[in-house]
Amino acid sequence: METKANDRDLIGSYRTADPQGRLEIVFANYHIFPKVIRKMEKKTQYKIKAEREYIRSHARGELGVRVQTSNLSDTTADEAIANVTLEEAFTTGVVDEGMLRGIDNASEYEADIRIISIMKDDYELIEECVEDLDDEDCRLMKAFLVQRKFIKEMACEFNLSYDTIKRRIKYLKEFIRDDVIECMELNCRR
Numbered sequence: 001m002e003t004k005a006n007d008r009d010l011i012g013s014y015r016t017a018d019p020q021g022r023l024e025i026v027f028a029n030y031h032i033f034p035k036v037i038r039k040m041e042k043k044t045q046y047k048i049k050a051e052r053e054y055i056r057s058h059a060r061g062e063l064g065v066r067v068q069t070s071n072l073s074d075t076t077a078d079e080a081i082a083n084v085t086l087e088e089a090f091t092t093g094v095v096d097e098g099m100l101r102g103i104d105n106a107s108e109y110e111a112d113i114r115i116i117s118i119m120k121d122d123y124e125l126i127e128e129c130v131e132d133l134d135d136e137d138c139r140l141m142k143a144f145l146v147q148r149k150f151i152k153e154m155a156c157e158f159n160l161s162y163d164t165i166k167r168r169i170k171y172l173k174e175f176i177r178d179d180v181i182e183c184m185e186l187n188c189r190r
Contacts, residue, residue: 007040015115019184023177026126030145033123037116041090044112048086051103093117118187125183129176140165141172 014025026033082099089095093114100106130141140158143149151169155162 007036010036011040011115014119019181019188022122022184026123031148037119041116044109045086048109055102089113090116122184122187125180126176129179137172140168144169
């Protein structure tokens, strides 16, 4: 990542921002936003899985490898189901009641899962709006948001004046804002 935005700071800022603030965060970090989301999702999953394994091992008084001696449950299947449920939580934002049972800081993990899910939804909505622009406007926004080109560079590339590009970018950001803000307001209520 060329921009060293602290992932935790980004998520914390997103959590406390209003819809307009969230939109600005996405615009400012558009080029790295999916990577940050994936990284935070994987880190959170890893921590939850490690906590669950620690709780299971500690409850059994184990020191190492466990050998199943009863036919009461299939621990591999149980673990697979728990992992799928955890992955679904990051998609839906819904945390199963027993998923975080006994885990220290369960409420923090639950809040992280929910905000990561919202961040995914918001980004996908904004990305769809960018893709739905006409071809030239879409290329212009991608040059600005994804490639992070300066307006001066874009003026040369698109053979337009600096002021024209600047006004067009401002107009397109407002257009996207008007298109997504109502949905983002609903997500801020969660």
